[in-house]
């Protein structure tokens with residue numbers, strides 16, 4: 215490398231280095247109050263070799279090929295996700311299951327920016343309806359159970375469902391606002407062809423929302439849970455316990471390559 219090249223490499227590196235140093239001061243002080251920043255701090259600790267105990271996952275994994283069928287076309291909207299969204303593969307699986315069943319109605323717990331609700335709506339038939347429930351940000355400190363560390367930033371947002379508002383699919387989507395532990399679900403019970411559980415990630419909420427999902431599901435429905443992964447020990451512990459102790463959840467299966475867990479309604483008894 216010539217000295218000119220070295221000089222220009224240093225000049226390119228230096229501003230980024232200084233920007234990162236100054237940002238780090240923010241990250242490790244005021245920044246720790248944001249879930250997104252805490253997530254980055256966990257990743258830095260892991261990068262430098264810190265090991266965190268891995269939670270045991272007792273739910274068996276099924277191959278992706280047993281869920282997806284390459285002959286079925288799906289619609290994928292907003293493919294580039296943001297932090298808090300499902301992965302692209304997970305979005306494909308969710309959209310595929312909605313397209314395959316084309317149920318009249320679908321229920322989602324946890325709207326966030328509306329990316330999954332949008333794709334559910336886009337893959338239903340013209341009469342299909344998506345009901346999506348979100349905790350209002352004003353209720354952040356008034357939930358029935360405490361929320362998990364790192365999920366407050368998903369609740370505290372300017373609006374829910376920004377990714378489907380003003381799209382042609384918005385007419386199929388009904389937004390509901392309440393704590394999932396206190397919402398009155400009676401008008402929606404036994405009617406949903408697909409239920410997607412992606413609200414709070416604590417063990418208490420996971421278990422309460424899972425019981426709710428059973429009640430919402432119609433015969434033949436699919437229930438999906440998101441975030442059965444090490445970042446969310448409450449989801450792992452809650453789903454493991456349901457799988458191991460409650461016959462209604464003995465057919466839970468993790469879908470290969472994703473953090474999704476699936477249950478087919480006909481495979482369980484209430």
Ligand SMILES: C[S@@+](CC[C@H](N)C(=O)[O-])C[C@H]1O[C@@H](n2cnc3c(N)ncnc32)[C@H](O)[C@@H]1O
Pocket residue numbers: 298299300323324325326327328329330331347348349357361368369370392393394395412413414415419
């Ligand atoms: C990870 S985000 C959902 C992501 C979304 N399904 C997607 O990928 O497009 C979790 C959502 O659950 C909501 N939430 C958290 N606790 C809740 C509760 N107790 N009741 C209802 N919604 C809750 C948050 O406000 C947030 O919008």
